[in-house]
Structures are given as C-alpha cells and as structure tokens.
Amino acid sequence: MRPEDSDYYRARAIEERWLVRDAQHAQAAAIHSKLASRYEVLADSLELQTKLTEDILNSACRSIPRGR
Numbered sequence: 656m657r658p659e660d661s662d663y664y665r666a667r668a669i670e671e672r673w674l675v676r677d678a679q680h681a682q683a684a685a686i687h688s689k690l691a692s693r694y695e696v697l698a699d700s701l702e703l704q705t706k707l708t709e710d711i712l713n714s715a716c717r718s719i720p721r722g723r
Contacts, residue, residue: 661705664698667691 671691678684 659701661698661701664694664701668694668698 668691671687671694674687675684675691678687
C-alpha cells in the first residue's frame with residue numbers, strides 16, 4: 656500500500672481504532688480516535704478525487720470525435 660492509495664489510510668484508521676480500544680489513558684484514546692477520524696477523511700477524499708478524475712477522463716474521451 657502506498658500513501659496515495661485510500662486503502663493505506665483505511666488501514667491506518669483501523670490500527671488507530673485498535674489503539675483507542677487498548678489505550679490505558681483517556682487522553683491517549685482521544686488522540687488515537689482523532690487520528691482514526693482524520694485517516695478516514697483522507698481515505699474518503701482520495702476516493703472522491705479518484706472518482707472525479709475518472710468521470711472527467713470518461714467525459715473527455717466521449718467528446719473526442721472518432722473515425723480518423
């Protein structure tokens with residue numbers, strides 16, 4: 656997995672959720688929870704960017720005249 660892959664951030668979020676569960680201190684749990692949420696936002700953002708890029712490319716390809 657690479658950082659430009661949303662799966663990377665999903666995996667990091669899962670790890671942070673495990674750390675929330677295992678945290679001995681409330682502050683540590685809160686930090687891990689916040690990190691997990693931020694990783695999920697990054698993953699969502701990358702997935703949206705990928706979808707928008709694919710939509711733009713597909714639209715551009717459809718607008719190119721064929722037959723040459």
